[in-house]
Every structure is written in C-alpha cells, then in structure tokens.
Amino acid sequence: DVRLVESGGALVQPGGSLRLSCVASGFTFSKYSMNWVRQAPGKGLEWVSYIGISPDVAFYADSVRGRFTISRDNVKNSVFLQMNNLRDDDTAMYYCARDLPDWSTDYWGQGTLVTVSS
Amino acid sequence: QSALTQPASVSGSLGQSITISCTGTSSDIGGYNYISWYQQHPGKAPKIMIHNVSNRPSGVSSRFSASKSGNTASLTISGLQAEDEADYYCTSYTNRSPMLFGGGTKLTVL
Numbered sequence: 001d002v003r004l005v006e007s008g009g010a011l012v013q014p015g016g017s018l019r020l021s022c023v024a025s026g027f028t029f030s031k032y033s034m035n036w037v038r039q040a041p042g043k044g045l046e047w048v049s050y051i052g053i054s055p056d057v058a059f060y061a062d063s064v065r066g067r068f069t070i071s072r073d074n075v076k077n078s079v080f081l082q083m084n085n086l087r088d089d090d091t092a093m094y095y096c097a098r099d100l101p102d103w104s105t106d107y108w109g110q111g112t113l114v115t116v117s118s
Numbered sequence: 119q120s121a122l123t124q125p126a127s128v129s130g131s132l133g134q135s136i137t138i139s140c141t142g143t144s145s146d147i148g149g150y151n152y153i154s155w156y157q158q159h160p161g162k163a164p165k166i167m168i169h170n171v172s173n174r175p176s177g178v179s180s181r182f183s184a185s186k187s188g189n190t191a192s193l194t195i196s197g198l199q200a201e202d203e204a205d206y207y208c209t210s211y212t213n214r215s216p217m218l219f220g221g222g223t224k225l226t227v228l
Contacts, residue, residue, distance in 0.1 A: 035217065037164075044121070045156070045164065045207050047217040059216055062119060095163055103211040104154035104169035111163060 002026040002107045004096050009112030012086055016116070020081040022096030022109055029077040033057075033099035036070065036081050038092035039111075046092075050099065051079060064090075086116045122146065122208055122220035129226040135196040138223045140208030141189060146218055148189035152211035155184055155193045158222075159204045167206075168193065195225070203227040 008020040022034070036048040049070040050059045058070050069082040079096055093113050097105035123141040130136040140147065140155075147153060153171045156164040166175055168184040171191065181202075184193045191210070195202055208220040 037217075037219075044205075044222040045158075045219045047209070047215065047219060050216045061215065097164075099216075100169065102154075102170045103152040103216050104166060104209070105217075106166050106169075106175065108163040108165075 002098065004098065004107055004109035006094065006096050006109045006112035009094060009114045011115045011117065013118050014087060014116055016086050017082070017084045018086065018114060020083065020094055020096075020112055020114070022079045024077045024079070024098070027098070030074040034070075034072065034079040035097045035099050035105055036079075037095045037097055037105075037108075038090075038114075039095070040089070040092040043092075048094070049081060083114070086114075088116050090114060091116045119212065119214055119218060122210060122218060124206075124208060124220040124223045126221070127224045127226065129228055130195075130198045131228045132198055132200065134198050135194060136198065136225065138193045138195075138206055138208075138225070140191040140193070140210075140220045142191075142210055142212075142218075143189055145214070146189075146210040146212040147186065147191050149213065150211045151186070153184070153186055153191045154209045155182075155191075156207045156209070157202075157204045158207065164207065198227050200227055 003025045033052045051070045072079045093111040095111045098107040155168040158164040
C-alpha cells in the first residue's frame with residue numbers, strides 16, 4: 001500500500017527554521033513528483049511547493065518563495081521542506097502528497113503540525 | 119494569486135442531489151483541463167474524488183460527478199448519504215502555479 005508519513009513539525013518562534021520530512025513507501029518514489037500542501041487551523045487548503053521527478057524542477061507559492069526550499073532524496077524515498085524565516089501565518093498542518101501527471105494528487109500523508117509563536 | 123471561488127456552504131437532504139461550483143478565470147479553470155476535487159472529513163487528510171475535470175479514481179462512488187463550463191467547474195453529488203458530509207475543495211492548474219485551491223465548501227447533509 002502507498003504510504004506517506006510526515007514528521008518534523010514543532011513549535012518554533014517567529015524567524016526560526018524547521019525541516020519537514022515525508023517518507024514514502026509502497027511505490028517507486030523516484031517516478032513521482034511530490035507536493036507540500038498546508039492547512040491553517042480552521043482554514044482551507046493551500047498549495048505550498050512542488051518538486052518534479054528531476055529535483056531541478058521546483059515551484060513555490062508566492063507566500064513562501066524565498067523562505068522555503070523543497071528537496072528530495074530518492075535513496076531515502078523522502079521529500080523535504082526546509083522552512084526558514086518562519087512567520088505566524090505559516091502555522092498550519094503540513095501535508096505531503098503524491099503528484100499525478102494531470103497535476104492532481106492521489107495520496108496524502110496524515111500531516112505534521114507546525115506552530116509559529118513566541 | 120487569489121483562491122478559486124466556492125460557496126462557503128451547501129446543504130441537502132438524504133437522497134437528494136447537490137452541486138458545488140468553483141469559479142476561476144481564464145488563467146486557471148478556463149485555460150486548462152487540470153481540475154480536481156477533494157473531500158476532507160474533520161481531522162483527516164484530503165481524499166481525491168475527481169481529477170482531469172470529470173474522471174473518478176477507482177474506488178470513488180459513481181454518485182460523484184463533475185464538469186466544467188468556461189471559467190467554472192462543478193461537482194455534483196447525487197443520492198446524498200450521511201458520510202458525504204465533509205468539506206470539498208476544487209483545484210486547478212494555473213499559468214502561475216501547478217495547483218490553486220478553492221476556498222472550500224462545507225457540505226451539510228440534513
């Protein structure tokens with residue numbers, strides 16, 4: 001079965017950094033693009049970042065561009081989100097999701113909670 | 119980039135049909151056929167219900183259907199069941215990002 005497990009979420013002060021991880025299993029990870037999507041408490045879903053099969057292909061939402069960096073390690077079947085200069089409005093549940101060729105996502109993890117607060 | 123526009127809430131009785139709209143622009147919904155719909159129950163991860171405008175992944179009930187006209191996409195749920203009560207989100211590929219979500223619609227089954 002396809003499984004995505006996120007980790008790394010924590011309470012961090014404004015201006016701080018965190019690195020989220022998502023470990024994939026049950027499929028050939030190197031053949032899929034991946035996304036990070038977040039959801040602030042009580043709010044809707046917001047796409048954050050995408051990484052292609054080639055790690056040179058990466059896209060970011062305007063709200064995180066320049067602060068967040070997505071990467072992948074096909075040996076460890078993992079995708080990462082390095083988050084720097086965190087702000088209060090980055091507080092959210094962060095999900096990783098497997099991408100399909102039609103720009104939809106078919107499998108999601110259960111999420112990891114990031115709280116930015118002083 | 120503004121979110122796609124969805125009604126905040128819709129409701130319907132058991133067995134009835136409802137339709138949720140998702141309005142964008144020619145830079146997203148109107149320009150591409152990469153539209154998806156997701157269902158999210160409280161405290162759970164989203165689940166894909168529709169992709170490529172109107173395609174149902176295997177395992178998704180045929181009671182869920184979707185379409186697109188111009189800059190508006192629509193999700194229809196027929197024969198409403200109690201377990202359909204959830205939040206629903208549309209997404210579209212855009213000329214600026216691979217995925218733009220709608221604001222979400224809370225479906226209440228009466």
